[in-house]
């Protein structure tokens with residue numbers, strides 16, 4: 247069986263292959279020879295990589311939250327009543343949701359990006375944080391708590 251291909255078609259296919267090879271070659275050449283910075287698909291903002299809670303003063307806190315399959319860190323945040331809390335949020339993998347029950351907070355945790363919101367907790371209690379963006383088989387277990395003067399938190 248003989249393959250029949252139009253000459254013009256073959257010419258176009260061959261020249262586009264040459265062009266693509268040339269492009270890939272130049273990219274690799276530039277990367278190695280001139281140490282060019284080739285961007286990755288997702289830029290990762292390294293503003294913070296570890297979850298933590300910072301106490302700025304008696305009534306002001308920063309929470310650096312990291313969402314990952316399938317948990318939030320830190321998972322328990324203890325603060326005194328009347329505190330203003332800046333939540334910074336990022337993800338280690340896929341997109342997760344960040345919803346604080348009883349508070350009007352609805353954020354997305356996105357890999358490579360940081361979202362921020364500020365919440366005032368003026369009533370004692372336990373505020374549940376849940377993931378409200380389906381993120382895989384463990385999605386329903388993704389939760390954390392903001393514990394405000396409860397039961398006797400300092």
Ligand SMILES: [Cu+2]
Pocket residue numbers: 342343377378379380381382384385386388
């Ligand atoms: Cu989820």
